[in-house]
Amino acid sequence: ETGVTQTPRHLVMGMTNKKSLKCEQHLGHNAMYWYKQSAKKPLELMFVYNFKEQTENNSVPSRFSPECPNSSHLFLHLHTLQPEDSALYLCASSQAGQSLGETQYFGPGTRLLVL
């Protein structure tokens, strides 16, 4: 595996379900991110982890719970979601500390549908 991988690629869940999204980066990076992508809207940054520590939480509802057990893995735990949470959830990684042009590398995303 190379780059940033995400599983599952597609997920359908009811509002009472609990599920988790998984992200793994094979690039040796030390920062990881969760984004939400909805149609015709800018990518919304949800969470940032830098050296496994959460450094940003952009007012995300508590029904989304991130976990970063090590610098290569990132999870997004989902519970009691709403239909408006249906979107593409993207994971990204980067090498924090570069002074110029720190590039974020994205995974292919998990397409989530909440019924």
Added chain:
Amino acid sequence: QQQVKQSPQSLIVQKGGIPIINCAYENTAFDYFPWYQQFPGKGPALLIAIRPDVSEKKEGRFTISFNKSAKQFSLHIMDSQPGDSATYFCAARMGSARQLTFGSGTQLTVLP
């Protein structure tokens, strides 16, 4: 102040045409402006990026033009090909902040 406004929302050109996508920002603290390209079923991938100390940057058929005084920057695709059909996002970041502020995206279709 954090917003990046992108236009147009969609764009259709003939093969060989030069599509131009525009972005505008308000926050003068932004100092790094990347463009990302996203194909269906894939995550965004960095295409080209610029800093405000230069007015233009070229990489292959892709060119960023930057107007610091107008707080605008644009992506030009020379000799566009059907394989360039994708969604393009501009973004901006300030200093050492982790956060990228993205535009809303432009869906480009290049007709054969």
